[in-house]
């Protein structure tokens with residue numbers, strides 16, 4: 707027999723499971739943040755082989771009363787593909803290994819001088835409480851006239867917010883730079899894209915991580931990274947790389963081609979960066 711809302715028992719439970727899965731979706735972000743803050747990827751990497759549950763809680767100095775919670779979190783992260791679970795799950799013999807995702811959390815310090823990409827900074831930014839908070843204002847933003855979510859939540863657009871909060875400007879710049887580290891992998895097969903170009907302007911190019919990769923791959927190409935003065939003001943270039951500060955809504959330096967990466971993804975971004 708159907709319930710009052712016309713659902714049979716299996717539909718009810720499926721609906722409930724789906725709702726709860728979405729309701730607890732934030733736990734994916736929070737457990738990832740925990741693993742990153744604890745440096746678990748570095749711990750496993752330095753260990754040189756899968757680390758057992760007992761070894762992990764000992765290394766993390768988890769109080770005995772809370773070790774079972776760590777096991778739950780590690781299994782949750784394993785279920786989500788962040789770590790691989792090896793060994794037997796009974797008797798505390800379970801062990802954790804790195805996956806492609808957690809290898810991208812290994813810090814530069816653990817890699818000791820190698821230049822492997824590390825995406826921890828962009829996770830740090832995305833999981834920051836202040837920056838997450840703005841999403842509580844989605845309703846107010848979408849039903850009101852204010853142009854950006856930042857303005858609803860913090861009283862100013864993202865550019866102004868970052869200018870007034872230099873610590874977030876650094877978090878933001880590092881996050882963007884970490885995302886851009888992966889670009890050089892894509893460049894290997896892209897030479898045709900840059901053929902015939904002498905100059906390129908990377909508009910909203912941040913601190914120049916993408917531009918540096920392109921400069922290395924195409925040393926004859928001259929690249930200008932154009933971004934807000936607060937972002938590029940203190941940066942100096944090299945042979946074929948230079949930094950220019952300015953506002954892209956007023957003008958941009960002349961070049962054979964323009965690169966826009968993570969800039970103007972949609973109409974909202976135009977307003978988002980207005981001061």
Ligand SMILES: C[S@@+](CC[C@H](N)C(=O)[O-])C[C@H]1O[C@@H](n2cnc3c(N)ncnc32)[C@H](O)[C@@H]1O
Nearest residue numbers: 882886910911912933934952953954967968979
């Ligand atoms: C989402 S980030 C992308 C950074 C970089 N392209 C990347 O992919 O890592 C957007 C960039 O646009 C810059 N930006 C925002 N408004 C701007 C403006 N009016 N003129 C120039 N740059 C601007 C920001 O400072 C920021 O560095």
